[in-house]
Amino acid sequence: MVQNQKLGTSGYSSGFLGNELEPPALDAALSDDAVQLDGSAAIPYTHFSLALSKSRGFARWVAWNIDGGSIRKVSRNGIPFVKDSRIPAQFQNGDELYSGNRLDRGHLARRADLVWGSETEARSANKDSFFFTNIAPQMDDFNQSSKDGVWGRLEDAVFADADVQDLKVTAFGGPIFQDNDREYRGVRLPREYWKILAYVASGEFKSRAFLLTQNLNPFEALDLDEFRAFQVSTEELEERTGLRFADAMQDADARTSLRAAGEREPLGGLADIQW
Numbered sequence: 001m002v003q004n005q006k007l008g009t010s011g012y013s014s015g016f017l018g019n020e021l022e023p024p025a026l027d028a029a030l031s032d033d034a035v036q037l038d039g040s041a042a043i044p045y046t047h048f049s050l051a052l053s054k055s056r057g058f059a060r061w062v063a064w065n066i067d068g069g070s071i072r073k074v075s076r077n078g079i080p081f082v083k084d085s086r087i088p089a090q091f092q093n094g095d096e097l098y099s100g101n102r103l104d105r106g107h108l109a110r111r112a113d114l115v116w117g118s119e120t121e122a123r124s125a126n127k128d129s130f131f132f133t134n135i136a137p138q139m140d141d142f143n144q145s146s147k148d149g150v151w152g153r154l155e156d157a158v159f160a161d162a163d164v165q166d167l168k169v170t171a172f173g174g175p176i177f178q179d180n181d182r183e184y185r186g187v188r189l190p191r192e193y194w195k196i197l198a199y200v201a202s203g204e205f206k207s208r209a210f211l212l213t214q215n216l217n218p219f220e221a222l223d224l225d226e227f228r229a230f231q232v233s234t235e236e237l238e239e240r241t242g243l244r245f246a247d248a249m250q251d252a253d254a255r256t257s258l259r260a261a262g263e264r265e266p267l268g269g270l271a272d273i274q275w
Helices: 028-034 121-127 142-148 151-161 232-243 248-250
Strands: 043-045 048-052 057-068 103-107 135-139 163-174 194-200 203-214 230-233
Touching: 028 232, 142 151, 151 194, 151 203, 163 232, 194 232, 194 248, 203 232, 203 248, 232 248
Parallel strands: none
Antiparallel strands: 043 048, 048 057, 057 163, 103 135, 163 194, 194 203, 203 230
16 A cells, blocks of 8 residues: 655654754765665655665664654554655565564554654654555564563663653664575565664763664564664664764764674663663
8 A cells, every 4th residue: 555645754864852963864876775765865744853764664763853852642543554655665575575574563663652742743643654665574472572671661661761852852762784694585584673762861962873683584483582682872873774873873882892793791670771
């Protein structure tokens, strides 16, 4: 199903936290693979924007703003997952990938993060979050990863555990593409995901980076221990993704060890995060 999307949506706001925080930059090779909309690789929706890979059919990055002070309760009932008619359908992985298996249609920018502002804005963002451009394949236990559901609760945790100024957070996230990703139904499925949360606390700009690994096997049951979430550095995510993040995020992260994922302990719970 393809659904029309009104042009002119505001998209991600780089000045949301008070100073400019540009979305990830694509190097030359990645830029050639990016879907262009009106001459730009940044495709706007309500409260978020993304860059879409032609070759993989998933977003390389999604950038979104969260206004925790004006979040609204908006029902998701009756909203279908749909392709965006502004973009050629062949560059979007739709229901043909997700039907009849354990793959979830996983939101990259969380629906709950986007439904803020006026009632009209919140409802528009709610609907926009269901475009397949904001969706990636996640095993059905994905958001319960690392024992305490760390991955699915990162945004909630920053509000609970950090003194977030004005209750505003900017988030970035997406899959990590590798040449040896497993192919399923003609689509290579990403097995790693990344996320960065940026915010201001006590007048100080902070940025925290995270990595999740999942063993994707649509044919077998998975134990929750198959998932691993780690707090990492922005530098490591640049190495893994090929993206370039804003210098301010490089300077403000937790400077977590660059040890390989197999050589360090995953986050056992939200209390392990260095905010």
